[in-house]
Every structure is written in C-alpha cells, then in structure tokens.
Amino acid sequence: LVLKKEELKMIQEKPIRIIGSGVYLPSEISSDEIEKKYNLPQGFSERHSGVQSRHHVTFEDNGYMGARAVENALSNAQLKLEDIDLLIAASATFDYPIPNKASVILSQLNVKSNNNIGTIDIDTTCLSFVSAFDLASKFLDGILYKRVIIVCSEIASKGLNPSKPECLTLFGDGAAAFIIGYDEQADSRFYAGKLQTFTEGVEYTIIRGGGNKFPIKDYPYQPDLHSFEMDGLKLLRLAKQKLPEFIASFLDKLNVSIEKIDKIIPHQASKAGLTILKNAYSFKENQVMENISTHGNCIAASIPLLLHQSINSGAIKRNDNCLLIGTSAGFSIGAVLFKF
Amino acid sequence: LVLKKEELKMIQEKPIRIIGSGVYLPSEISSDEIEKKYNLPQGFSERHSGVQSRHHVTFEDNGYMGARAVENALSNAQLKLEDIDLLIAASATFDYPIPNKASVILSQLNVKSNNNIGTIDIDTTCLSFVSAFDLASKFLDGILYKRVIIVCSEIASKGLNPSKPECLTLFGDGAAAFIIGYDEQADSRFYAGKLQTFTEGVEYTIIRGGGNKFPIKDYPYQPDLHSFEMDGLKLLRLAKQKLPEFIASFLDKLNVSIEKIDKIIPHQASKAGLTILKNAYSFKENQVMENISTHGNCIAASIPLLLHQSINSGAIKRNDNCLLIGTSAGFSIGAVLFKF
Numbered sequence: 001l002v003l004k005k006e007e008l009k010m011i012q013e014k015p016i017r018i019i020g021s022g023v024y025l026p027s028e029i030s031s032d033e034i035e036k037k038y039n040l041p042q043g044f045s046e047r048h049s050g051v052q053s054r055h056h057v058t059f060e061d062n063g064y065m066g067a068r069a070v071e072n073a074l075s076n077a078q079l080k081l082e083d084i085d086l087l088i089a090a091s092a093t094f095d096y097p098i099p100n101k102a103s104v105i106l107s108q109l110n111v112k113s114n115n116n117i118g119t120i121d122i123d124t125t126c127l128s129f130v131s132a133f134d135l136a137s138k139f140l141d142g143i144l145y146k147r148v149i150i151v152c153s154e155i156a157s158k159g160l161n162p163s164k165p166e167c168l169t170l171f172g173d174g175a176a177a178f179i180i181g182y183d184e185q186a187d188s189r190f191y192a193g194k195l196q197t198f199t200e201g202v203e204y205t206i207i208r209g210g211g212n213k214f215p216i217k218d219y220p221y222q223p224d225l226h227s228f229e230m231d232g233l234k235l236l237r238l239a240k241q242k243l244p245e246f247i248a249s250f251l252d253k254l255n256v257s258i259e260k261i262d263k264i265i266p267h268q269a270s271k272a273g274l275t276i277l278k279n280a281y282s283f284k285e286n287q288v289m290e291n292i293s294t295h296g297n298c299i300a301a302s303i304p305l306l307l308h309q310s311i312n313s314g315a316i317k318r319n320d321n322c323l324l325i326g327t328s329a330g331f332s333i334g335a336v337l338f339k340f
Numbered sequence: 341l342v343l344k345k346e347e348l349k350m351i352q353e354k355p356i357r358i359i360g361s362g363v364y365l366p367s368e369i370s371s372d373e374i375e376k377k378y379n380l381p382q383g384f385s386e387r388h389s390g391v392q393s394r395h396h397v398t399f400e401d402n403g404y405m406g407a408r409a410v411e412n413a414l415s416n417a418q419l420k421l422e423d424i425d426l427l428i429a430a431s432a433t434f435d436y437p438i439p440n441k442a443s444v445i446l447s448q449l450n451v452k453s454n455n456n457i458g459t460i461d462i463d464t465t466c467l468s469f470v471s472a473f474d475l476a477s478k479f480l481d482g483i484l485y486k487r488v489i490i491v492c493s494e495i496a497s498k499g500l501n502p503s504k505p506e507c508l509t510l511f512g513d514g515a516a517a518f519i520i521g522y523d524e525q526a527d528s529r530f531y532a533g534k535l536q537t538f539t540e541g542v543e544y545t546i547i548r549g550g551g552n553k554f555p556i557k558d559y560p561y562q563p564d565l566h567s568f569e570m571d572g573l574k575l576l577r578l579a580k581q582k583l584p585e586f587i588a589s590f591l592d593k594l595n596v597s598i599e600k601i602d603k604i605i606p607h608q609a610s611k612a613g614l615t616i617l618k619n620a621y622s623f624k625e626n627q628v629m630e631n632i633s634t635h636g637n638c639i640a641a642s643i644p645l646l647l648h649q650s651i652n653s654g655a656i657k658r659n660d661n662c663l664l665i666g667t668s669a670g671f672s673i674g675a676v677l678f679k680f
Contacts, residue, residue, distance in 0.1 A: 042346030056468045061553050084581040086535075092438055095553040097499075098546055098568065099669030100463045102434075105537035119670060123440045123461035131460050138479035144532075145478075148581050155552045159437075192484075194456030199447035206436055210550050213401050216566050221556045228438065280645075329439035330459060 016137045016190035019147065020053075020079065020181040021308040022072025024065045025295075026057045026173055034169055038086040038162065046293075047170035049137065049284035050271030054172030054296030056157040057174065062095045065175035066105035066153030073149060073177035074111060084332055086148045088136065089121045090128035091300040092329070093155050105151055125205070126197065126267050126328035128300035133324070134193030134336050142182035151177040159207060159306060160238060170270060171228075172296030175332035176304035193336040194250045201238045201331025204231045232270070239327050240276050246333045247325070254337060258323065259283065261337070263316050267326025268292040268302040289315065302326075316340055356477045356530035358680060359487065359519040360419065360508025361648040362412025364405045365635075366397045366513055374509055376501065385509035386633075394512030394636030395419050402435045405515035406445035406493030413489060413517035414451060421453035424519065426488045428476065429461045429467035431640040432669075445491055464535065465545070466607050466668035468492060473520065473664070474533030474676050482522035491517040495637040499547060501567035510610060511568070512636030517645035522656040527659055528651035533676040535591045541578045541671025544571045572610070580616050586673045587643050587665070594677060598663065599623065601677070603656050608632040609644040617665075629655060642666075647654030656680055 030053045031045030057065070066089065074081065089102035096104065102119030124131040134152045139145055156171035192293060208214055209225035209268050219225060247258055258264070260283050266277055278288055291306045298305055303324050308318040318340055325335040370393045371385030385391050387485060397405070405427065414421065429442035436444065442459030462586035464471040472490045479485055496511035548554055559565060587598055598604070598621050606617055618628055631646045638645055643664050650656040658680055665675040 062551075087537075092440075093376040094437075094551045096546055096548060096551045098432055099465055099542060099671075103537050103539060103542055103670035103672065106537055107542040116536040116538055118471075118674070119464070119537040119672065120475075120535070121461070121463035122461065124459070125438055125440055131458075135475060135479060138481075138485075139475060158552050158555050158557070195460070196456040197427075197443050197446055199443060199461040202439060202443055205439060208436060210400075210556055211434045212498050215498050216550055216556055216561045217498070220560055224373075226556050298659075317366055320348045330443035331439075332443065332459065334458070340519045 003177045014137060014190045015182060015184045015186055015188065016338065017181055017183045017186040017188035020073050020077025021119065021176065021311065022076050023305055023308050024068035024072065024175045025055045026060050026065065027055060028053050029056045031169060031339045038165060038168055040327065044165060048248070049170040050292050051169055052215055052293045055174050055201045057155050057173045062101060062153045062155055063108045064095060064312040066151045069153065069175035069177035070105060070109060070151050071111060072147055073179050076177045081109065081111050082115055084147050084149050087119045088119055088132045088148060088150045090132035090150050091152045091154050092123060092125040092128065093299065095255040105153065110122045119200050124328050124332055124334065125330065126269065126299050126302065127195065127326055127332055127334040128194050129304045130304035130324050130334045130336055131195060132328065134195070136180050137190035137193065140180065140182040142184065145182070147179055147181040149177055149179050151175065152301040152304050154298055155288060156228070159228045161223045162238055163223060166232065167228055167230060170297050172298045174301045174305055176300045176301050176308050176309055178304055185300045187339065189339040191337040195332060196246060196328045197332045198242055201235065202238040204235045204238065204281035204331055205329035213310060236272055236276065238310050238331055239273060243276065244280055250335055260299060261323045263310060264288045265303055265307050265310065265324045267323060268295065268297050268306065269327060270297065286315065346616040351503045354477060354530045355522060355524045355526055355528065356480055356591050356678065357521055357523045357526040357528035357597065359521045360417025361516065361518045361651065362409050362416050363645055363648050364408035364412065364515045365395045366400050366405065367395060368393050369396045371509060378505060380505050388506050389510040390478055390632050391509055391636045392633045395514050397513045400494045401439060402433060402495055403444040403448045403650060407448035409493065409515040409517035410449060410489055410491050411451060413519050417519045419519060421449065421451050422455055422487050423456055424487050424517060425485045426458055427459045428472045428488060428490045428492050429495060430472035431492045431494050432465040432468065433499070433639065445493065463473060464668055464672055464674065465670065466609065466639050467535070467666055467672055467674040469644045470664050470666060470674045470676055471535060474535070477522050477530035477533065480520065480522040482524065485522070487519055487521035489517055489519050492641040492644050493513065493554065494641040496568065496639055497652050499568045502565045503563060506572065507568055507570060510637050512638045514635065514638045514641045514645055515590060516641050516648050520646055527679065529679040531594060531677040535674040536586060537672045538578065538582055538669050541575065544575045544578065544671055545669035549578065576612055576616065578671055579613060582673060583616065584620055592677055601663045603650060603662045604628045605643055605647050605650065605662060605664045608635065608637050610637060626655065
C-alpha cells in the first residue's frame with residue numbers, strides 16, 4: 001500500500017499478526033431437510049438465500065461452541081491459555097442475559113491457566129469480529145497486551161420465525177476464534193478500521209422481545225415478537241446507498257482501491273447483499289471469498305469462519321492484504337484492512 | 341504517583357481526560373413503598389441492603405435513559421455530537437436482544453450529526469464502564485480517536501424476582517454518560533487498568549432464562565428462571581478471597597498504596613460488598629465514595645453515576661487520583677486508576 005503522506009500519521013500501521021485460529025461447527029443440515037420440515041417448495045432455499053446447507057446446533061450452546069473454537073485456536077497457534085492476555089467474546093447471541101458471554105466461554109474451557117485473564121464482550125451484531133479486531137489492534141502493544149483471543153459463537157437457529165421461510169433457510173450456527181498478537185518481528189500489519197452507524201435502519205434488523213422493551217414476564221412467547229426480524233428490501237436499499245461511499249472514504253485515505261486488495265472477506269449477510277458488493281466493482285475471480293452456500297449467515301461468526309477457511313485452504317497467504325467488510329443491525333457498516 | 345522504573349514502560353501514562361458527564365434518573369422510590377408493596381417488614385431494605393431509596397423506571401426504557409444521559413454529557417462538555425468519534429454502550433441490560441444497545445441509544449438522540457459515528461457495545465456486566473474506560477484510554481490517540489462517549493443505561497427493576505426481597509430492595513435503575521478525550525494540553529492522566537475473571541463464580545450471579553440455554557419459546561416465564569439470581573454468600577466469600585490480592589498486584593506495579601489514592605469509587609454492589617473493601621484498609625473519611633443508600637445497585641451505571649455525582653459535588657477535583665474498582669458477574673474484578 002502506498003500511503004498518502006498526510007495520512008501516514010492517521011494510519012499508524014502496527015505489527016499486528018493473526019497467530020492462529022480455530023472453529024467449531026455443529027451438525028450440517030441441508031436445505032432439502034429444512035424445506036421438507038417446513039413444507040417449502042424444493043429449491044426454495046437456494047433460490048432465495050443461496051444456501052445449500054448450513055450447520056444447526058443439536059446439543060450445543062454458545063458457551064460450548066465458543067470454548068471448542070478457543071481450544072482449537074490455541075492448538076493451531078501452539079499456545080497455552082497463559083499466553084493470552086484477554087478473552088473477547090464478539091457476538092450477538094448468548095446463552096444467558098447475565099453473565100457476559102466471554103466469562104461463560106472461559107468457564108467451559110478444558111484448558112486452564114492460573115493467570116485469570118479478563119473476559120470482555122464486544123457487540124456490534126454481525127460486525128462484532130470486525131469491531132473486536134479493530135479495537136484489539138489498537139490496544140495490543142506488546143507490553144500490557146501481547147495476545148488476545150477473539151471468539152465469535154453464534155446460534156441463530158433458535159431465534160427464527162417458522163413463518164418466515166427466508167430467515168429459516170438463510171441462517172446457520174457456528175463458532176470461530178482468532179488469536180491476534182503484537183509482534184514486531186512479523187511482516188504482518190494492521191492498517192486501519194472504520195465503523196459507521198446509520199440509525200435510520202435501527203429497526204430494519206431486530207429481535208423485539210426478550211429485553212426491557214417487551215419483558216418476558218409481560219409478553220409470553222410469540223413468534224413475531226421473539227424471532228429475528230429483517231426488512232430485507234429496506235436493508236438492501238440502505239446498503240446499496242451507503243456502502244460505496246463508506247468504502248471510498250475508508251480506502252481513499254489508504255490510497256488503495258478495493259480492486260487492488262488481495263482478498264475481500266465480506267459478511268455473508270445474504271446472496272443479494274453479496275451481489276451488491278460484487279456488482280459495484282470489477283473484482284478478479286476468487287478475490288471475494290464466500291461460504292454462504294455451505295454455511296449460511298452465521299451472524300458475527302460468518303467473517304471469522306470464512307477467514308479461517310480461506311487461510312486454511314491457502315486462498316489467503318502471508319503478506320496478502322485482506323479486507324474484512326460487512327453490514328450489521330444498527331444499521332452499521334464496518335471494515336478493517338490488514339496484511340496477513 | 342512515583343512509578344517503579346521497570347514498570348514505567350508498562351504503564352504508558354496517557355493524557356486522557358474526562359471532558360464532561362451527564363446522567364438520567366427515573367422516579368425515586370422509597371424503601372417504605374417497596375416494603376409495603378411486597379409485604380416486607382418496615383426497615384427490611386435498609387437493614388439488608390443499606391438502601392433507603394433508589395430510582396425505578398416508569399415509562400423509560402434503556403434507550404431513552406441512555407439518550408438523555410448522552411445529551412446531558414454533551415451539554416455539560418459544551419460539545420456537539422460531531423465532536424465525538426465513537427459511542428460505546430457499556431451495560432448489562434438491554435431493550436432488544438438485537439440490535440446492539442449503542443445503536444438504539446444513538447437512534448433516540450434529539451441531537452443529530454452528519455458524521456454517522458460508530459456504535460459499539462462493551463459488556464462486563466457491573467464493570468462495563470470500567471472496561472470501556474480502560475479500552476477507550478488505550479485506543480484514544482488524538483488522531484483517529486479524539487473523543488468517545490461511554491454511556492451506561494441500566495434497568496434492573498424489570499428483572500427482579502418478587503420472592504427475593506434482598507434483590508427487590510437492592511437494585512435501582514439509571515443512566516450515566518461520560519465523554520473521554522485525548523488531550524495533550526491537559527494534566528489529566530490515565531495510569532492503568534486491570535481485569536481478571538475467576539470462573540469458579542460464573543454462576544453466582546446469573547439470569548438463566550431468555551437466551552439460547554433456556555429459549556423463551558420452550559421456557560415460558562417463571563420468576564426463578566427469568567430473574568436476576570445472586571448467591572450473596574458465595575459471592576462475598578469469593579470477593580473477600582480475591583479482592584486484596586487483585587488490588588495489591590494492580591497497585592504494586594504503580595508503586596502506590598490504595599490508602600494514598602485521593603478518591604475510591606467502588607461499584608455499589610451491596611452494603612456487605614462495600615464493607616469488605618472498607619474494612620480491609622485504613623481509609624480516611626470521605627475517601628471512599630458511596631451512593632448505595634440513595635441509588636441502590638444500578639449495575640454498570642453505579643460507578644459512572646457515583647463518579648458524576650462526586651465530580652459535581654466537588655468531592656473529586658482536577659488532579660485528584662481516582663480509583664474505579666468493583667466486581668461483576670463472571671466472576672470478575674476490575675479497576676482503573678486515573679488522574680481526573
């Protein structure tokens with residue numbers, strides 16, 4: 001990347017390195033099975049959401065999947081829990097309203113340590129991994145914070161409305177964890193992150209019930225109130241309107257065009273959402289990574305799952321410049337740019 | 341503070357300054373009213389929880405209170421929303437499971453801006469403000485992040501079990517917001533923060549129902565399942581065991597004893613919890629601030645509410661060294677030390 005001189009100071013390139021990653025996926029469930037279960041026409045899922053199969057929990061909860069992903073990331077990085085300074089849970093769904101997700105995941109690890117690391121939750125719904133990576137890259141300093149683990153464990157399948165076939169077929173469950181460290185010896189770099197919220201879309205993606213607005217005590221279960229609700233058309237319109245400007249303002253400062261970035265890891269929001277991004281630019285083949293057809297939209301776990309798979313398959317190599325980008329409930333757009 | 345030479349590098353004193361703050365409190369409700377309503381003996385609340393009165397929402401929700409606190413903080417700091425780079429919602433309770441709390445609060449502000457700042461949630465339950473302050477102090481740099489606003493808006497009153505009088509009388513609702521900035525001209529300093537999680541206490545403070553572990557769909561409202569549950573005795577035992585060691589290891593590095601710190605702002609967990617802290621050290625009069633008798637335990641809003649009140653009353657003056665410290669569900673202990 002060639003940085004504009006006046007922006008050099010803004011960017012503060014930091015020697016931040018992805019050290020390792022791990023995932024946990026529950027059982028696979030095909031679109032055929034879901035279509036039969038809910039009496040949907042055959043092929044509905046692929047036509048509407050582009051999803052052929054995804055994973056749904058059977059016995060697992062968020063804590064279980066998150067703990068397994070953390071253990072796999074530690075093993076992949078050949079590190080122990082003592083080597084980690086902070087555990088960040090970055091997701092939207094949870095086992096319990098209290099305590100926070102990160103402490104529940106830490107409590108379920110089979111590996112133990114004596115240093116009692118802290119546990120923090122960061123939530124920007126689908127962008128939680130992107131936000132956590134951005135913040136971690138800012139506070140990792142090689143002194144107080146050498147390495148953090150960011151874990152995204154999401155269960156979407158329990159919050160779906162049986163009368164909304166688009167949602168039933170779109171969402172998947174899963175967990176992914178990344179260990180990110182400050183390493184002055186490494187060629188890896190964190191370039192920049194950006195997050196913007198457009199509150200005109202605050203209700204376009206929502207679960208209305210279960211909090212203080214519609215307490216469980218006064219509002220018994222109703223599918224419409226307690227399920228994930230998405231105004232797909234309004235969301236797409238807003239994304240289409242805001243995304244190009246967001247990308248331009250983010251990348252202009254770095255003096256790079258999105259077409260020059262080695263790998264783009266977009267949030268797997270929906271087939272239509274991915275199409276907006278792909279149609280707006282002239283990407284090369286295999287430049288924009290995807291796993292929506294085999295995993296669906298796994299909320300905050302989508303980006304780190306896809307990043308993990310892209311690294312493991314060799315699609316992303318050391319020194320590749322990578323862009324994580326997506327939209328989330330709120331309505332927010334977020335991105336980070338780094339050299340792997 | 342006189343820093344040990346070898347620790348100087350660790351501490352990274354930063355010119356972080358609290359620029360302004362604001363609060364929102366719903367209607368006051370006396371212990372007498374609660375005791376009458378739930379048929380409790382007169383004086384029960386003060387005896388058991390040390391609370392004479394607290395505030396409980398009537399028409400307000402988390403978003404409403406948070407938005408008013410943010411507006412009051414902006415007005416107190418004589419700043420506009422455009423002057424803020426990020427809005428962090430730091431709390432445990434929420435209006436909706438999705439989207440995140442910060443975007444809901446931003447959407448309810450009467451002041452608007454064109455810069456579409458980002459909105460992030462940080463959750464370490466009762467320590468959320470402490471964690472958000474700690475992280476913000478690390479990523480504020482005067483360039484990318486000049487000023488952030490941290491808002492804690494908590495409604496405890498809707499999650500209480502009518503058969504648990506200790507909880508009914510202990511908890512209060514309220515919101516507080518702080519604007520924190522990087523300012524090289526200021527004498528203010530951020531010294532250090534620390535967070536540790538002791539997962540043996542992960543279930544000592546919990547709301548079991550309403551998430552993926554006990555989904556609303558399959559588990560209709562039951563007071564025991566959907567209310568805040570606290571094993572007070574086990575919590576106190578764990579706090580008593582871990583707190584002194586935590587404080588020693590945190591402050592030893594800074595070469596300061598807790599008795600030399602100008603003002604201590606502890607989380608207002610409970611009368612008994614505050615007593616553990618006060619009995620363990622020889623504090624001067626008015627060195628440890630309290631508002632539990634007039635506000636109860638307001639979860640993550642307790643510390644910023646008390647900090648705001650201590651600043652406004654003149655109890656905390658510029659250049660005072662202040663320690664925010666507390667325990668939270670998880671079980672975690674956290675602290676930050678700064679010069680106001």
